[in-house]
Amino acid sequence: MDVERRRRANTLEREMRDPTSICNVDCLLDTVSALRLRPRHAQAAEKQQRINQLRMNVEDFDFIKLIGAGAFGEVQLVRHKSSSQVYAMKRLSKFEMMKRPDSAFFWEERHIMAHANSEWIVQLHFAFQDSKYLYMVMDFMPGGDIVSLMGDYDIPEKWAIFYTMEVVLALDTIHNMGFVHRDVKPDNMLLDNYGHLKLADFGTCMRMGANGQVVSSNAVGTPDYISPEVLQSQGVDNEYGRECDWWSVGIFLYEMLFGETPFYADSLVGTYGKIMDHKNSLSFPQEVEISEQAKALIRAFLTDRTQRLGRYGIDDIKAHPFFRNDTWSFDNIRESVPPVVPELTSDDDTRNFEDIERDEKPEEVFPVPKGFDGNHLPFIGFTYTGDYQLLSSDTVDAEA
Numbered sequence: 001m002d003v004e005r006r007r008r009a010n011t012l013e014r015e016m017r018d019p020t021s022i023c024n025v026d027c028l029l030d031t032v033s034a035l036r037l038r039p040r041h042a043q044a045a046e047k048q049q050r051i052n053q054l055r056m057n058v059e060d061f062d063f064i065k066l067i068g069a070g071a072f073g074e075v076q077l078v079r080h081k082s083s084s085q086v087y088a089m090k091r092l093s094k095f096e097m098m099k100r101p102d103s104a105f106f107w108e109e110r111h112i113m114a115h116a117n118s119e120w121i122v123q124l125h126f127a128f129q130d131s132k133y134l135y136m137v138m139d140f141m142p143g144g145d146i147v148s149l150m151g152d153y154d155i156p157e158k159w160a161i162f163y164t165m166e167v168v169l170a171l172d173t174i175h176n177m178g179f180v181h182r183d184v185k186p187d188n189m190l191l192d193n194y195g196h197l198k199l200a201d202f203g204t205c206m207r208m209g210a211n212g213q214v215v216s217s218n219a220v221g222t223p224d225y226i227s228p229e230v231l232q233s234q235g236v237d238n239e240y241g242r243e244c245d246w247w248s249v250g251i252f253l254y255e256m257l258f259g260e261t262p263f264y265a266d267s268l269v270g271t272y273g274k275i276m277d278h279k280n281s282l283s284f285p286q287e288v289e290i291s292e293q294a295k296a297l298i299r300a301f302l303t304d305r306t307q308r309l310g311r312y313g314i315d316d317i318k319a320h321p322f323f324r325n326d327t328w329s330f331d332n333i334r335e336s337v338p339p340v341v342p343e344l345t346s347d348d349d350t351r352n353f354e355d356i357e358r359d360e361k362p363e364e365v366f367p368v369p370k371g372f373d374g375n376h377l378p379f380i381g382f383t384y385t386g387d388y389q390l391l392s393s394d395t396v397d398a399e400a
């Protein structure tokens with residue numbers, strides 16, 4: 001083959017091997033699977049079926065227990081049959097996503113968990129899809145979430161130092177990847193089998209622009225933890241940056257120390273009102289003994305974004321007196337012993353997860369259109385096979 005053709009062929013092959021390329025092999029096979037071949041192409045349809053069986057699919061996993069649920073799906077503890085490895089498998093309904101225009105959130109979640117390669121971020125091991133769902137196969141976090149931890153223990157200030165330090169380092173990882181999280185809350189903070197923290201749910205993450213800001217008109221996030229500037233972005237295009245996540249850390253720290261969130265109200269409007277009027281509504285219950293440093297840090301986070309601690313980077317946060325202690329430092333905390341180490345008896349021990357009843361709503365499926373069915377086109381490229389990349393040199397040789 002002439003040099004020029006060989007050079008171009010090599011470049012294409014490199015693209016096909018690159019997990020982040022739009023024409024990598026997984027993406028190409030997604031395209032084949034997304035084509036709705038009509039019965040008259042019997043051979044092709046048969047081949048398509050065979051490809052779907054050879055690719056990773058939900059039959060490769062044994063279901064163990066339902067361990068979480070969200071707006072578009074659920075998380076199950078599963079065991080991969082051929083490797084016996086346990087994972088947390090999140091299943092998102094394609095039907096739910098097709099009903100809403102702003103449902104491309106799973107791309108950020110997939111990108112962050114697949115490529116963060118960080119001890120602070122739950123790792124995505126595999127992603128695949130079928131006609132109804134997207135599946136994300138992730139680390140199982142047997143320590144459960146911080147909501148459960150706060151329910152089980154009265155958190156002393158020393159523990160609050162540990163968990164706040166780990167959340168700060170985890171968020172710094174997300175920010176350095178170019179994302180604002182926007183929904184930092186204890187539900188999204190999970191503990192591994194040592195008791196160390198990882199962030200777990202990235203559906204509300206948004207890429208920052210070159211100026212470090214995001215422009216968004218939908219107020220995302222959970223009422224209690226949402227910052228004033230994100231709240232004000234509802235309906236209008238408001239710009240804000242990573243500092244909105246530091247507000248949520250302030251709420252989290254307050255909740256660990258006082259057992260409730262600072263702007264709680266029995267109505268959404270009540271909570272929003274208190275958040276917008278935080279200068280007057282923030283107060284510390286007298287009966288709880290809390291250090292001045294802790295109150296100072298909470299005030300430094302729960303303030304207007306132009307004054308908020310962390311707006312110039314996390315060094316100002318790390319330097320705050322609240323974090324001064326004789327056990328943990330920002331540099332060694334991941335190698336230290338956490339306040340609570342989960343007692344686990346097996347690799348599929350789910351003691352730290354509440355039983356969840358599955359809402360048996362009838363599975364809505366979309367009618368397969370008679371004509372061209374483009375329903376799966378938005379999901380092409382979602383499949384991710386992580387380490388065992390197809391077309392990797394050893395695979396081809398093994399076949400040879």
Ligand SMILES: CN(C)[C@H]1CCc2nc(NC(=O)c3cccc([C@H]4CCCN4C(=O)Nc4cccc(C#N)c4)c3)sc2C1
Nearest residue numbers: 068069070071072073074075088102105140141200201203
């Ligand atoms: C703008 N709108 C349209 C979109 C805004 C962002 C968004 N995110 C959604 N997200 C969901 O629909 C969903 C589904 C299952 C579980 C979870 C989380 C919330 C509860 C637990 N959970 C989770 O991810 N757990 C988890 C993750 C990783 C490891 C382990 C373990 N062990 C557990 C979320 S739907 C939706 C709509």
